[in-house]
Structures are given as C-alpha cells and as structure tokens.
Amino acid sequence: MFYLIxxxxxxxxxxxxxxxxxxxxxxxxYLEAYTSILTVGKEAxxxxxxxxxxxxxxxxxEQASDELMEGADTEDISFLVVGDPLGATTxxxxxxxxxxxxxxxxxxxxxxxxxxxxCCGLQLYNYGETVSIVFxxxxxxxxxxxxxxxxxxxxxxxxxxxxxxxxKEQTIENLMKGRPIYEPPRFLSASQAAxxxxxxxxxxxxxxxxxxxxxxSSICVAVARVGASDQKISTATLKEMAAxxxxxxxxxxxxxxxxxxxxKQMLRLFAASDQVKNDLASEDER
Amino acid sequence: MFYLIxxxxxxxxxxxxxxxxxxxxxxxxYLEAYTSILTVGKEAxxxxxxxxxxxxxxxxxEQASDELMEGADTEDISFLVVGDPLGATTxxxxxxxxxxxxxxxxxxxxxxxxxxxxCCGLQLYNYGETVSIVFxxxxxxxxxxxxxxxxxxxxxxxxxxxxxxxxKEQTIENLMKGRPIYEPPRFLSASQAAxxxxxxxxxxxxxxxxxxxxxxSSICVAVARVGASDQKISTATLKEMAAxxxxxxxxxxxxxxxxxxxxKQMLRLFAASDQVKNDLASEDER
Numbered sequence: 001m002f003y004l005i006x007x008x009x010x011x012x013x014x015x016x017x018x019x020x021x022x023x024x025x026x027x028x029x030y031l032e033a034y035t036s037i038l039t040v041g042k043e044a045x046x047x048x049x050x051x052x053x054x055x056x057x058x059x060x061x062e063q064a065s066d067e068l069m070e071g072a073d074t075e076d077i078s079f080l081v082v083g084d085p086l087g088a089t090t091x092x093x094x095x096x097x098x099x100x101x102x103x104x105x106x107x108x109x110x111x112x113x114x115x116x117x118x119c120c121g122l123q124l125y126n127y128g129e130t131v132s133i134v135f136x137x138x139x140x141x142x143x144x145x146x147x148x149x150x151x152x153x154x155x156x157x158x159x160x161x162x163x164x165x166x167x168k169e170q171t172i173e174n175l176m177k178g179r180p181i182y183e184p185p186r187f188l189s190a191s192q193a194a195x196x197x198x199x200x201x202x203x204x205x206x207x208x209x210x211x212x213x214x215x216x217s218s219i220c221v222a223v224a225r226v227g228a229s230d231q232k233i234s235t236a237t238l239k240e241m242a243a244x245x246x247x248x249x250x251x252x253x254x255x256x257x258x259x260x261x262x263x264k265q266m267l268r269l270f271a272a273s274d275q276v277k278n279d280l281a282s283e284d285e286r
Numbered sequence: 287m288f289y290l291i292x293x294x295x296x297x298x299x300x301x302x303x304x305x306x307x308x309x310x311x312x313x314x315x316y317l318e319a320y321t322s323i324l325t326v327g328k329e330a331x332x333x334x335x336x337x338x339x340x341x342x343x344x345x346x347x348e349q350a351s352d353e354l355m356e357g358a359d360t361e362d363i364s365f366l367v368v369g370d371p372l373g374a375t376t377x378x379x380x381x382x383x384x385x386x387x388x389x390x391x392x393x394x395x396x397x398x399x400x401x402x403x404x405c406c407g408l409q410l411y412n413y414g415e416t417v418s419i420v421f422x423x424x425x426x427x428x429x430x431x432x433x434x435x436x437x438x439x440x441x442x443x444x445x446x447x448x449x450x451x452x453x454k455e456q457t458i459e460n461l462m463k464g465r466p467i468y469e470p471p472r473f474l475s476a477s478q479a480a481x482x483x484x485x486x487x488x489x490x491x492x493x494x495x496x497x498x499x500x501x502x503s504s505i506c507v508a509v510a511r512v513g514a515s516d517q518k519i520s521t522a523t524l525k526e527m528a529a530x531x532x533x534x535x536x537x538x539x540x541x542x543x544x545x546x547x548x549x550k551q552m553l554r555l556f557a558a559s560d561q562v563k564n565d566l567a568s569e570d571e572r
Contacts, residue, residue, distance in 0.1 A: 006397065013307070015302065020303055084397060099555060109397030109401070109402040109513050112410075118371075121378050123378075125418075125448075129412075155437070162411075
C-alpha cells in the first residue's frame with residue numbers, strides 16, 4: 001500500500017496514531033520536503049518515529065515516482081506531507097500515478113493551514129477563495145492576489161493568504177554553470193506580505209475606491225507556527241503589520257471580510273495595539 | 287489548561303499522538319456530541335483511550351460551561367470534537383469563555399471535512415464559499431444554498447456542501463409536554479441532497495438560465511465516511527446521485543466549478559457510470 005500521510009503543522013507529535021503505526025511498519029518512509037516545513041527538522045521526526053526518513057525533493061517526487069513507489073504493491077511505503085497530503089499543496093498526481101501502476105493507496109488526513117486557520121477565530125465557512133502571496137522581485141510584482149481579495153471582500157468573505165516559500169533556489173550563476181549549490185530557504189513573512197499589500201494600495205490610490213478596497217488602517221490577522229507550542233496570532237492594521245515581527249516561519253495571513261460580533265471578539269484577543277482593540281470593540285463597549 | 291482537541295474523521299486512531307497524551311493525563315474528558323459523529327461510538331473511544339468519556343450535548347456546552355471548565359485553571363480538561371475543534375463547527379465561544387475566566391487554553395488541530403474534502407481530487411484553493419444543505423420539510427424548503435453555489439460557479443469555483451445533521455430532535459408533542467424523549471439522529475444523505483437540488487433546478491426551469499445553473503446532468507461528487515477504512519467517493523450526474531446509495535453517514539457533497547485536467551482525471555477514478563467517465567475524459571481520449 002502507498003500511504004500518503006499528513007503529519008500536521010506543529011511538531012513530531014502532531015501525526016495521528018494511525019499514521020504513526022503505518023510509519024513504524026513501513027518498508028520506507030519519505031518526507032516531502034519542498035512545499036512546507038514543520039517547526040522541527042527531519043532528525044526530530046526520525047528520533048520520534050524510530051525510523052530513517054528519506055527527504056523527497058521536487059525532482060524526486062515529480063520525476064522518480066517509480067523509485068518512490070517501488071515495492072508498494074506488496075509492502076507499505078509511507079509518504080509524509082506537512083499538514084494534509086491533499087491540503088494547501090495537492091499530491092493528487094501521486095495518487096493518479098499509483099492507480100496507473102495498480103498500486104493501492106490510502107490517505108491519512110491531518111490538519112492543514114486550510115482548516116487550522118480557524119484558530120484566529122474567523123469562521124471557516126465565511127472564507128472565499130484562498131490566495132497565494134508571492135515574493136516580489138524588482139521586476140516582477142504581480143497584484144492578482146489583491147484583486148481576488150477584493151472579490152472576496154465585496155461578498156463579505158474572508159481571505160486566507162498563503163505566503164510564498166522558496167526551497168532549493170539556485171543563483172543564476174550556479175544554474176548556468178550547472179552547480180548543484182542551493183540558496184538557503186526563504187519564507188515570506190507576514191510583515192513582508194503586508195508591505196506588498198500596502199504598496200499595491202498606494203499604487204492604486206488614484207483609482208476609484210470601493211468599500212472592499214484595503215487601506216493602511218484595514219485590519220488583518222497574522223498567524224505563525226500554527227499548532228506549535230510557540231504559535232503566535234496577531235491582529236493589526238495593515239500598516240502596523242508591516243512592522244510586526246511574528247518570529248520564525250511559517251507565517252500565513254488573513255484579510256477579513258464582514259465580521260460577526262463573535263468573530264470580532266476573537267480577533268480582539270490577539271490585538272497588537274489599542275487602536276485595533278478599539279476598532280474591533282462592539283458598539284456598546286466604545 | 288482547557289484543551290480543545292480535534293479527533294479527526296475516521297475512527298479512534300485518528301487522534302494525534304499529542305492529543306492522545308493529553309487525553310490520557312486529563313482530569314476529565316468530554317466529547318462534543320451534537321454537531322458531528324465518528325464512524326465509531328463513544329465506547330470505542332473509551333476503550334482506545336483507557337478513559338471515561340463524558341458526552342457533552344448542546345445544552346451542556348452552551349449553558350454549563352462553568353461545569354465543563356471547572357478546575358481547568360489548575361488541571362487539564364479535554365474537550366474532544368470530531369474533525370477540528372474550529373473546523374466546520376466553531377467552538378470559539380468556549381475559547382472566549384475560557385479567556386474570560388482566566389483559564390489557559392490550547393487547541394490541538396486535526397483534519398476536518400473542510401480540508402479532508404481534498405480526497406476527491408478537486409483542489410482546495412479552487413473552492414469558494416462552503417454551504418450547508420438542510421433537511422427540507424413540507425413547508426420549509428429554503429433555496430439559498432443553491433444561489434451560493436451559483437455565485438461560486440460563476441467564478442469557476444467548487445462548492446463544498448455540508449449536509450444537515452439532526453441530533454436530539456423532539457416531536458412537537460414531546461416538546462409541548464416537556465418530555466425529554468428524543469428522536470433517533472438523522473443525517474442528510476448525498477442522494478437526498480441531490481434530490482433537493484434537482485427540485486430547485488426544476489422549479490427554476492422557467493427562469494433565464496446561465497452557464498452556472500445546474501441541470502440534471504451536471505457532475506457532482508459525494509464523499510462518505512471520509513478517513514474511515516470504508517470511505518467511499520462517487521462522481522455522478524445530479525440525477526444519478528439522487529438514486530445512489532453511499533451507505534452509512536456522514537456524507538458530504540461537492541458541486542464542481544471549472545475543472546482543470548488533473549482534477550477531471552481524479553474525479554474519473556470515482557465515476558459511477560460510463561457516461562460520467564466519458565464526460566470527464568480529456569479531448570484526446572474521446
């Protein structure tokens with residue numbers, strides 16, 4: 001059996017009991033290591049599982065699936081994914097390849113940021129389309145995520161913003177010379193994402209604005225290391241957020257749409273300033 | 287500490303290792319028993335945890351939170367929720383009450399249908415707003431979920447439809463006489479939901495139609511008992527779905543929007559008929 005196993009978001013102990021049993025009895029255990037990270041490393045997983053864990057990078061997963069699934073028709077192979085295997089990043093292509101090879105598969109689900117974002121208090125069924133905010137470069141500064149946020153806000157919906165992750169990047173020079181030297185991984189922080197949104201807001205300042213448009217004082221929510229013991233949630237204005245240090249990765253951000261009183265009350269728990277606390281107060285508390 | 291612990295969707299072993307450790311060392315363990323069910327009962331949980339589990343019904347959670355959280359300032363109390371504690375059903379009100387009482391809280395996340403629906407192969411970030419389809423009665427047949435599905439489809443987005451659950455219902459007679467006698471729980475099936483959608487389609491048949499409108503041959507996806515060993519996924523036309531038996535609860539349904547080739551390929555794995563298989567075939571396979 002080829003098992004796709006979600007290992008959750010926090011640390012080694014966020015795997016399910018069912019998942020752990022499969023890992024312990026598998027012939028080989030792979031860890032998908034290019035779309036997300038846990039707050040703990042491969043070594044912590046190996047020590048907790050009592051098993052060797054093989055890092056699977058994008059090339060291996062996309063091009064060497066024969067190797068990955070070898071023997072899975074008669075033995076158990078585990079493929080671990082941070083969060084849920086079919087969550088923010090989808091591994092349906094692996095399922096399709098398993099089916100093609102007549103290899104049975106089973107998915108062991110877990111929390112992913114797509115549902116654990118509920119921790120900030122905004123209700124999951126009030127979210128619209130999820131967006132990705134990418135690292136801007138000097139000459140590539142897409143704004144499409146902002147337009148999607150507006151579409152959601154026009155309908156009163158919240159937007160979960162997944163923040164860019166750059167793993168195994170190469171400099172142009174190393175790429176040209178074919179040297180397998182990679183840059184350290186980079187993770188877009190909530191403050192960087194807020195700054196990019198502010199830049200867009202400023203650029204569009206001359207356009208005709210609607211109520212859905214963001215301003216520097218729009219409320220946003222940042223979450224960091226969800227599920228870990230040092231998880232942090234902050235509610236701030238966009239301007240405040242651009243200067244806020246949420247600590248080590250991974251970060252995500254939410255741009256609220258219309259908020260119900262209970263949602264406002266929850267966001268107040270995480271207010272980064274008195275101004276935000278006041279903005280989120282119910283009418284009779286002001 | 288007051289722990290809100292997601293126990294996932296399948297069976298007793300879908301709790302995380304972290305969650306199980308907390309359950310084992312908690313003073314009291316509650317199971318929220320009115321918004322969802324596992325495929326296994328309370329007894330299976332008790333035997334797996336080696337602990338007594340107290341069923342918490344809606345009255346207890348909403349009105350007796352003092353009792354629920356008693357002692358949580360000095361000892362650990364566990365509150366178990368099927369899926370994720372802040373998933374499809376939110377328990378943020380409990381968090382707010384804990385904070386008010388100066389009781390520390392911690393959320394242990396898990397898979398919920400809001401992310402595990404990824405199992406059908408439609409990508410989570412292509413979903414719009416989630417809707418709830420309720421049991422119709424003779425004189426109460428709301429259609430608002432259909433309009434929300436259309437709004438999503440107009441933008442090419444998929445719609446996750448959560449299907450109604452009726453727990454602890456009373457007949458009018460028992461209610462009037464104050465007798466604490468409850469009807470057996472009821473769960474809206476995917477086929478009932480499909481039939482209600484077909485009824486709406488028929489009623490609106492005279493209206494001006496758009497491409498987003500559903501027809502009896504629109505493709506839909508049903509999932510049943512996600513995460514359990516007898517999980518079932520079926521892709522069918524709306525008309526076929528209305529006659530399809532997905533087995534025991536819980537069921538959920540997805541109405542796809544625009545589908546990418548990889549998404550179509552995944553849905554084909556679960557096709558209930560040759561017609562659906564053909565509808566989902568890529569151009570060069572036809």
